[in-house]
Amino acid sequence: MTDEPTSKRRRRLLASLASAGLVGVAGCNGGDGTETDGTPGSEGGTDTPTQGGDGSLGAEFSEFRGSGVLAQGREEVGGTRIEELPNLEGELTIYLGGGEGGLYRDLINKLEEIYPDFEATPRVSGTSDAANTLITEGSATPADVFWSVDAGSLAAVAAEDLTSELPSEVTDPVPDEFHPNGAWVGTAGRARAIPYNTEALSESDIPDDVMALPDSGIAGNMGWGPTYGAFQAFITAMRITEGEEATRQWLQGMVDAGITEYANEFFVANAVADGEVQAGFANHYYALRVQAARPNAPIDLAFTSGDAGALINVAGAAVLEPSPQQELAQTFVRHLLSAEAQEYFATRAYAYPMIPGVPPVGDLPRIDELNPPEFDLARLSEIGPTVELMREVGVL
Numbered sequence: 001m002t003d004e005p006t007s008k009r010r011r012r013l014l015a016s017l018a019s020a021g022l023v024g025v026a027g028c029n030g031g032d033g034t035e036t037d038g039t040p041g042s043e044g045g046t047d048t049p050t051q052g053g054d055g056s057l058g059a060e061f062s063e064f065r066g067s068g069v070l071a072q073g074r075e076e077v078g079g080t081r082i083e084e085l086p087n088l089e090g091e092l093t094i095y096l097g098g099g100e101g102g103l104y105r106d107l108i109n110k111l112e113e114i115y116p117d118f119e120a121t122p123r124v125s126g127t128s129d130a131a132n133t134l135i136t137e138g139s140a141t142p143a144d145v146f147w148s149v150d151a152g153s154l155a156a157v158a159a160e161d162l163t164s165e166l167p168s169e170v171t172d173p174v175p176d177e178f179h180p181n182g183a184w185v186g187t188a189g190r191a192r193a194i195p196y197n198t199e200a201l202s203e204s205d206i207p208d209d210v211m212a213l214p215d216s217g218i219a220g221n222m223g224w225g226p227t228y229g230a231f232q233a234f235i236t237a238m239r240i241t242e243g244e245e246a247t248r249q250w251l252q253g254m255v256d257a258g259i260t261e262y263a264n265e266f267f268v269a270n271a272v273a274d275g276e277v278q279a280g281f282a283n284h285y286y287a288l289r290v291q292a293a294r295p296n297a298p299i300d301l302a303f304t305s306g307d308a309g310a311l312i313n314v315a316g317a318a319v320l321e322p323s324p325q326q327e328l329a330q331t332f333v334r335h336l337l338s339a340e341a342q343e344y345f346a347t348r349a350y351a352y353p354m355i356p357g358v359p360p361v362g363d364l365p366r367i368d369e370l371n372p373p374e375f376d377l378a379r380l381s382e383i384g385p386t387v388e389l390m391r392e393v394g395v396l
């Protein structure tokens with residue numbers, strides 16, 4: 001077995017991960033109608049991929065897809081399959097920034113199972129801590145890849161000329177706004193949303209313009225988590241797009257209306273479902289986590305349009321310029337954008353996939369159906385003035 005080619009080992013390991021059946025779906029249509037080719041035998045093998053009689057996806061997805069009500073009944077997906085990518089062979093040091101470190105480590109472990117000649121050493125810390133460490137280490141950093149849940153931290157590292165330009169084969173599947181100048185590329189998205197209690201409100205009760213909320217009549221029955229990083233990123237986008245004075249008035253208007261404060265946005269979503277408040281501010285996936293735990297919870301999502309309340313932030317990855325492992329690091333990032341990895345993010349984190357062939361879970365609108373503001377995500381790193389403004393208003 002020691003002389004077995006890596007491509008054959010990979011097919012064997014993918015099959016064992018799935019525990020049954022053959023790998024992949026060939027020549028199917030992605031969820032967006034785009035024709036895709038997921039043929040797994042592309043490295044010289046003669047395997048013929050099949051699809052289950054129940055219309056289920058290829059068997060390898062059983063190891064990558066999450067479980068539960070939101071992962072059931074998934075349509076076929078498109079995109080590049082792991083089988084089609086170059087091998088991962090060698091060692092990488094990966095700095096992981098943010099609260100999804102466990103989820104990311106699990107995916108790394110799956111890749112190590114598929115590729116016995118690949119070894120990754122992750123270092124987990126907060127997004128700003130990871131970015132500051134990289135900036136401090138500079139060209140002496142031992143890291144090869146920076147994988148962060150926040151675009152602002154990626155932008156801060158890129159601003160120090162510490163990231164390599166990613167080639168087009170890495171970035172092309174991802175919308176342009178999520179790979180600025182090729183310095184990094186988005187791997188999973190999260191949309192700002194307004195979770196609301198369906199027993200108290202209907203979607204039409206939520207203003208289409210987030211700036212109208214203080215005067216909407218529901219502000220006093222809303223919840224927010226002002227100490228939470230995602231909320232502060234939302235206010236940063238508001239401050240930059242609407243101006244500091246308009247943002248100050250918006251914050252003051254919400255405070256004057258009697259908005260309720262929570263420690264984080266998962267608590268906000270739970271409070272909405274429990275009827276403590278009628279609506280709130282949160283990233284979209286918090287409501288989905290409530291729905292996954294309580295399928296009958298009276299909670300749904302509304303999205304504003306073209307404003308900071310419709311911001312889409314992303315987790316993303318960058319290859320670091322000082323790394324001697326440029327090709328391997330780029331191949332690793334390509335694996336994060338594979339159909340399997342994107343299905344993993346969609347069904348386990350309830351994130352927005354970055355490639356068009358993989359749909360989001362549940363009844364979420366597709367990412368191209370949302371209307372985010374025209375906004376440079378790199379500017380989310382400008383958090384200092386936002387925190388100062390929120391303190392002046394008394395929100396923090």
